[in-house]
Each structure stands twice: as structure tokens, then as C-alpha cells.
Amino acid sequence: MMKALAVTRKELRQIARDRRSLFILLFIPAFLLTLYGYALNFDVRHIRLAVQDRDASTESRSLVSAFINSGYFDFTTGARAEGEIEALMGRGAVRAALVIPEEFGRRLRGGEGPSVQVIVNGDNANTAATVVGYVTRIVRSVPGSTPPALSVRAPILAVEPRIWYNSELRSALFLVPGLIAYIAMITAVVSTALSIVREKESGTMEQVRMAPIGALPYVVGKTIPYFILSLVSELLIVLVSMWLFELPMRGSWGTLLLAMSLFLLGALGTGLFVSTVAETQQVAFQMSLLLAYLPTLMLSGFIFPISSMPKVLQAITYIVPARYFLVALRGILLKGLALPTLLTPLAALAIYAAVLLALASIRFSKQHG
Amino acid sequence: MSAIEVRDLTRKFGAFVAVDHVSFDVHEGEIFGFLGANGAGKSTTIRMLCGLLRPTSGTATVGGVDVSRDPEAVKRRIGYMSQRFSLYEMLTVDQNIRFFAGLYGLSNSRYAERRRFVLDMAGLVGREHRLARDLSGGWRQRLALGCAILHEPPILFLDEPTGGVDPLSRRQFWRLIDELARGGVTILVTTHYLDEAERCHRVAIIHAGRLAAIGTIGEVKHVFAGRPIMEVHVDHPVEAMKALDAMPEVEKTSLFGTAVHAVLNVPRADEVPLAARLRSSGLDVRSIERVQPSLEDVFLDVVEKVGAP
Numbered sequence: 001m002m003k004a005l006a007v008t009r010k011e012l013r014q015i016a017r018d019r020r021s022l023f024i025l026l027f028i029p030a031f032l033l034t035l036y037g038y039a040l041n042f043d044v045r046h047i048r049l050a051v052q053d054r055d056a057s058t059e060s061r062s063l064v065s066a067f068i069n070s071g072y073f074d075f076t077t078g079a080r081a082e083g084e085i086e087a088l089m090g091r092g093a094v095r096a097a098l099v100i101p102e103e104f105g106r107r108l109r110g111g112e113g114p115s116v117q118v119i120v121n122g123d124n125a126n127t128a129a130t131v132v133g134y135v136t137r138i139v140r141s142v143p144g145s146t147p148p149a150l151s152v153r154a155p156i157l158a159v160e161p162r163i164w165y166n167s168e169l170r171s172a173l174f175l176v177p178g179l180i181a182y183i184a185m186i187t188a189v190v191s192t193a194l195s196i197v198r199e200k201e202s203g204t205m206e207q208v209r210m211a212p213i214g215a216l217p218y219v220v221g222k223t224i225p226y227f228i229l230s231l232v233s234e235l236l237i238v239l240v241s242m243w244l245f246e247l248p249m250r251g252s253w254g255t256l257l258l259a260m261s262l263f264l265l266g267a268l269g270t271g272l273f274v275s276t277v278a279e280t281q282q283v284a285f286q287m288s289l290l291l292a293y294l295p296t297l298m299l300s301g302f303i304f305p306i307s308s309m310p311k312v313l314q315a316i317t318y319i320v321p322a323r324y325f326l327v328a329l330r331g332i333l334l335k336g337l338a339l340p341t342l343l344t345p346l347a348a349l350a351i352y353a354a355v356l357l358a359l360a361s362i363r364f365s366k367q368h369g
Numbered sequence: 370m371s372a373i374e375v376r377d378l379t380r381k382f383g384a385f386v387a388v389d390h391v392s393f394d395v396h397e398g399e400i401f402g403f404l405g406a407n408g409a410g411k412s413t414t415i416r417m418l419c420g421l422l423r424p425t426s427g428t429a430t431v432g433g434v435d436v437s438r439d440p441e442a443v444k445r446r447i448g449y450m451s452q453r454f455s456l457y458e459m460l461t462v463d464q465n466i467r468f469f470a471g472l473y474g475l476s477n478s479r480y481a482e483r484r485r486f487v488l489d490m491a492g493l494v495g496r497e498h499r500l501a502r503d504l505s506g507g508w509r510q511r512l513a514l515g516c517a518i519l520h521e522p523p524i525l526f527l528d529e530p531t532g533g534v535d536p537l538s539r540r541q542f543w544r545l546i547d548e549l550a551r552g553g554v555t556i557l558v559t560t561h562y563l564d565e566a567e568r569c570h571r572v573a574i575i576h577a578g579r580l581a582a583i584g585t586i587g588e589v590k591h592v593f594a595g596r597p598i599m600e601v602h603v604d605h606p607v608e609a610m611k612a613l614d615a616m617p618e619v620e621k622t623s624l625f626g627t628a629v630h631a632v633l634n635v636p637r638a639d640e641v642p643l644a645a646r647l648r649s650s651g652l653d654v655r656s657i658e659r660v661q662p663s664l665e666d667v668f669l670d671v672v673e674k675v676g677a678p
Contacts, residue, residue, distance in 0.1 A: 003471060006471020007471070010457065010468040013464055014457060017500075202455070202458070203451065203453035203455040204455045204456070205455075206453075207449070207516075208472065210444060211473060212441050212445045212472075212474075213472050
């Protein structure tokens with residue numbers, strides 16, 4: 001144990017001397033978070049809208065202002081002639097057009113339930129679907145009118161959606177836990193793998209192997225600093241998210257720390273494992289990215305919902321630790337779930353950490369001689 | 370008693386035999402030189418002796434401990450320093466010493482005492498807070514040596530310890546080695562520098578994984594008993610080699626700088642009129658004299674006998 005501490009002390013001194021790595025470890029994650037947090041936004045705003053108001057009544061004008069005031073649409077131009085909308089769409093000058101027919105105001109007053117036409121550029125299906133959603137909501141808010149296109153004249157079954165935990169459906173709230181997992185995985189795996197492979201490259205590993213220190217104290221001593229640093233970095237990310245993205249923290253900090261620690265142990269295990277395979281920093285870096293980056297980004301439910309993946313990919317997600325971490329994180333941060341409800345994902349994280357640490361130490365002690 | 374005993378030590382990597390039934394002893398307090406070309410099997414042998422690599426077959430005991438049975442106990446009894454002077458470049462002199470002291474589990478009082486010793490020995494007093502990477506080659510080398518002997522190991526392995534160091538530092542380094550040996554430390558050193566090898570009490574020459582020769586410098590030079598070596602200085606050494614090789618009394622020739630060494634297969638050199646014959650074939654002989662075999666002669670000779678790898 002004293003020997004492990006000697007390794008830890010040495011490692012901390014090295015990190016402290018290596019300002020660049022320290023900076024990368026602590027601040028790049030928070031930087032990435034703000035960058036991604038703002039860029040990775042699924043909310044569609046400022047949709048350029050053309051309006052063809054053939055009615056020009058009080059009612060039609062109030063519908064147009066409902067669109068503009070929603071904040072989602074920017075009034076770009078009015079269209080008079082028949083083909084004008086088509087031309088505007090074709091040029092990409094607008095992404096959506098609202099056509100209000102003659103007699104709209106009169107029919108509305110008469111309770112006939114008039115229809116309006118909304119044309120949406122469907123070249124980006126995601127955006128189009130979101131826009132249609134907004135339109136439906138706005139039109140519904142106008143008393144007496146029926147939603148466009150998908151008009152159901154007399155709703156037999158009225159659905160009143162209510163969204164919990166993230167009632168404004170801000171994608172930032174949904175994405176930030178994913179970003180936390182993603183960034184933590186990358187920094188923890190890369191920094192651990194590099195720190196050991198660097199010693200292989202510089203030859204100091206050989207020197208250490210000649211000394212009477214077992215593989216376990218060495219590995220423990222070597223990972224403690226990175227564990228602490230990664231944990232600090234993670235907490236920093238959470239705090240930054242709370243400040244910048246109004247991320248709520250509804251659960252307990254203790255549970256959050258537990259989930260983070262388990263996840264980080266798995267990430268450190270992955271980094272150690274990489275270091276037993278890779279001989280150069282270059283290879284270690286690429287392997288870490290491949291192991292940490294792709295699954296965390298693609299197969300964790302961070303961006304693509306797991307339930308809509310093909311069955312084979314769904315099966316693979318069961319061995320991606322970020323999957324469980326995301327469930328736990330969203331549970332703690334957004335839902336305020338307590339420990340008992342989160343036992344399954346936390347247990348999965350613990351198992352992943354145990355398996356990878358065991359795998360890495362077996363390989364490591366074999367090489368250690 | 371022998372500090373190191375090696376019996377039929379063999380290590381294979383797949384079909385490649387890196388070390389092939391090597392046996393030798395190193396006595397206590399001896400400086401034992403391990404000579405061989407790159408890839409001859411020196412490093413593989415050292416790695417097995419340090420408990421880093423398992424032998425495929427054969428045995429080795431270091432400080433009375435069987436290396437395949439208890440590699441950890443071996444590691445406590447040895448110090449190791451390699452050509453790369455494996456220090457942490459981004460740590461200071463003091464921090465490097467502190468780290469290795471921690472690895473060897475030195476107590477605080479012993480650490481303070483050994484730190485003093487190492488700083489004195491390496492001439493680093495007053496430079497404790499310099500980064501290792503800012504030290505010159507000689508200092509780094511002595512610091513690496515210091516870190517390797519912090520725990521006062523009875524046996525020290527030096528794997529090409531003087532590579533890339535200026536001659537003055539090399540000389541200083543060898544004085545330290547001599548001092549350690551006088552203090553009873555057994556030292557096994559590998560080197561390509563044959564002039565350094567002359568400072569060893571005994572040497573072994575390893576070639577293609579096999580032990581080609583072993584003994585004191587005098588003993589290994591004994592392969593030239595009855596085979597005088599003539600050093601010939603001529604204007605055209607390559608032509609001279611051809612002419613000499615054609616003579617029945619000449620066993621072989623080799624180039625030593627601008628001179629040619631001719632090994633004779635007759636014990637009495639003065640009976641062979643080399644100079645006259647060379648002159649008669651039109652070569653301008655400047656001087657010709659019998660020389661004592663150098664370690665380089667021995668090395669080339671034994672390596673040739675074992676055959677190419």
C-alpha cells in the first residue's frame with residue numbers, strides 16, 4: 001500500500017508539472033460541454049415563414065401573429081401570387097409557408113372550423129416533423145380552428161399530452177447527461193491509457209518492472225490520481241450545466257457521486273486495458289477513442305434512442321456502460337430518483353467496472369512478469 | 370559462493386531461439402562483462418535473470434533465489450539500470466529519488482541517508498530541484514545508477530549503461546562501478562565498447578544466443594595461443610588483405626582501422642617473411658609487427674567460430 005502511494009505521489013507530481021495535460025483533463029471537458037451543449041440542439045427555431053393571407057381579416061391576422069409570437073417562426077415575406085410560395089421554397093428563402101384561405105374569418109366566427117394550409121420543406125425529415133408539431137400546437141391554440149393538413153374534423157378521442165421532467169422539451173436537458181457520460185468516458189479512458197503507455201515508451205515502465213512492486217499496487221497507485229481528477233472534472237461539468245443550461249439537480253449528490261464513481265471505475269478499467277494492448281501513445285489514443293467514443297456516442301441512447309435501433313444493435317448496447325450511466329444520470333438529475341430505484345443501472349455499472357478492471361489486471365500481471 | 374548461477378538457460382520466442390543453453394557463474398564482488406552484438410541474446414538473458422521473463426528451460430539463481438520460482442524475491446536483491454537511464458524527465462532529481470525509494474519500500478530514515486549518498490555519488494548536491502530532463506548525459510547516468518542502488522542491492526545489472534555518454538563521464542562512471550565492486554557488489558554489465566570490457570574481471574561473449582567464450586581477459590585471449598597476430602600497415606590495405614589471404618601460413622585477415630591484422634596458423638611469426646612477400650607483390654609495407662590480441666580480435670574470432678546467426 002505504501003508503494004501504491006509512492007506511485008500516486010509520483011503521478012500527481014508529474015501531472016502537476018505537465019500543465020497541458022492537467023488543463024486538458026480539467027477544462028477541456030467543460031469547454032466541450034458548452035460547445036456541444038449549444039451546438040447539439042434539437043430545438044428548431046427561427047424557421048423562415050412565408051405568409052399568404054387571402055382573407056385579411058382580424059382572425060387571420062391574429063393567427064399570423066400567433067405564429068410569429070410563438071418564437072419558432074420568423075416572418076420573412078408575404079406572398080400574393082399563386083406560384084410565389086413555390087418559388088420561395090425552391091430558392092430556400094423560406095422553410096415553411098402559411099396559407100390562409102378566403103372566408104377564414106367568417107367561417108371561424110360561424111363555428112364552421114375552417115382549415116389553413118401549412119407547407120413545410122420536408123428535405124430534412126426531423127426538422128419538418130418538429131415544425132409540424134409546432135404548427136399543430138399553435139393552430140390548436142386558436143379557438144375554433146382545426147389543425148392544418150392532418151385535420152381531424154371532430155376529434156372523437158382527444159389526446160392531451162403532458163410531458164414530465166422536461167416539460168418544455170428542451171433538448172439540452174436531455175442531451176447534457178449524455179454529454180457528461182461521453183466527455184467523462186473519453187477523458188478518463190484516454191488519460192489513463194496514455195499515462196501508462198507513455199511510461200512504456202520512455203522506458204520508465206521497464207525500470208518499474210525491475211522493482212519489487214506487484215502489478216496491483218502499481219495499477220492502483222497509477223489510477224487513483226486519474227480517478228480523482230476525472231471525478232472533479234465530472235462534477236465541474238454538472239455545475240457548468242446547472243449554470244449554463246439550467247440543468248436541474250433533483251436527486252441526491254451522494255447517489256450522483258456513487259453513479260459517477262462506478263462509471264469512472266469502468267472507464268479507468270477500459271483505459272488500463274487499452275494500455276496493456278497498445279505499445280505507443282498513438283495507438284493507445286486511437287484505441288481509446290474507438291472504445292470510448294463510438295459506443296458512448298452511438299449506442300448509449302445519448303443521441304439515438306435505443307428502442308428504435310435494430311435488434312442486433314440493441315443487444316450490443318447492453319455492454320455499453322454509458323447506457324446504464326445515462327439512465328442513472330437522467331434519473332438522478334431530472335427525475336430525482338433515489339438509490340433503490342436505480343439499483344439495476346448501478347449494478348450494471350459495477351459489473352462492467354469489475355470485469356474490465358479484472359481483465360486489465362490479468363493482462364497487466366502477465367506482462368509484468 | 371556464486372552470486373549468479375546460470376545452467377542451460379534457454380528462451381524461445383516461437384521458433385526463434387533467443388538464448389540457447391547458456392551456462393555461467395558470476396562470483397561475488399566481481400565485475401562480469403557480457404559482450405555480444407545487438408540481438409545476440411544479452412538483453413533476453415538479463416531479463417530472465419531479473420525475473421522479468423520466464424526461461425523456456427534451464428535454471429538461473431540470482432543471490433541464491435531461483436528466478437522462475439520467486440521473481441519478486443529476485444527483484445528485491447537486484448538493482449537494474451539500462452542504457453535509457455529510465456528516469457522521469459518531468460520530475461526533479463529529488464522526486465525521482467523519492468519515487469524509487471518508495472518503490473523499494475525504504476523507511477524514512479534510510480531514505481534520508483541513501484538520498485545523501487546518491488546525491489554525493491552522482492555529484493548532484495545543489496541540483497536536487499533540477500528536472501531530470503535538464504541534466505546532461507553524465508549526470509543523468511549517475512542519477513539513474515543512484516536510483517538503481519538506493520536499496521543497496523548485492524547484485525547490480527547494467528544493460529549498456531554508457532551508451533550516448535561522453536568519454537569523461539564514462540570514465541567517471543567506471544570509477545563508480547569499480548568502487549561498488551570493491552564494496553562487495555556483484556556487477557553484470559553488458560557493453561559494446563570493448564575498451565570498457567577490458568575493465569571487467571571476467572567476460573562472456575554471447576553470439577546468436579550461445580555462449581562463445583568465457584573467462585578472464587587473459588583467458589579469453591588464450592584462443593590466440595600459437596596463433597600470432599601481425600599488424601600490417603600498408604598503403605593499400607584491401608590489396609594487402611588479398612595478398613595475405615593467399616599465403617598458406619595466414620589463417621585469416623581483418624581490417625582494424627587503416628591497419629590489417631593477419632592471424633597466422635604457425636606459432637613462430639619470425640619464420641614467415643610476410644614483409645618480403647608483400648613487397649614482392651608490389652605493396653609498399655610501412656611497418657609490420659606482432660601485436661598482443663585485443664578483445665576485438667578475440668570477439669571477431671569467437672564469433673566467426675560459432676558461425677553466423
